Amino acid sequence: MVWESADTVNVPEGALFRRDDGWATFLVSGGRASVRRVKLGHRNGEVAEVVEGLAAGDVVVLHPSDKVVEGAKVVGY
Secondary structure, X not given: OOOOOOOOEEEEHHHOEEEOOEEEEEEEEOOEEEXXXXXXXXXXXXXXXXXXXOOOOOEEOOXXXXXXXXXXXXXXX
């Protein structure tokens, strides 16, 4: 299946993790990480379309370790 859209928000699948019964990512805002629940659309094994929860230009943590928690300071982004 092929999909294409000009106005999508995409994130690397490595920035996503399971949270309760859905998906989430760590959004970086003000130098701090915060859990952001997201609703996904299409996925291809590399990137996922985010249909709810993020906006274009939002910064997320790629491959967050278990040291990344709500409110953790994020450097080097």
